[in-house]
Amino acid sequence: MLVLVILITGILLSALIIYRLYQIKHDEDKHYKRIKRYEEVIS
Helix, strand or coil: CHHHHHHHHHHHHHHHHHHHHHHHHCCCCHHHHHHHHHHHHHC
């Protein structure tokens, strides 16, 4: 049972990461743009 919970959590986490990367690749991620602007201001 515990193994199943860990497995499902891992799959959901992976799906979330893949979705975020998809958004960044297609320039739809607002947080990523904000972070990039912040990096430009710092350097």
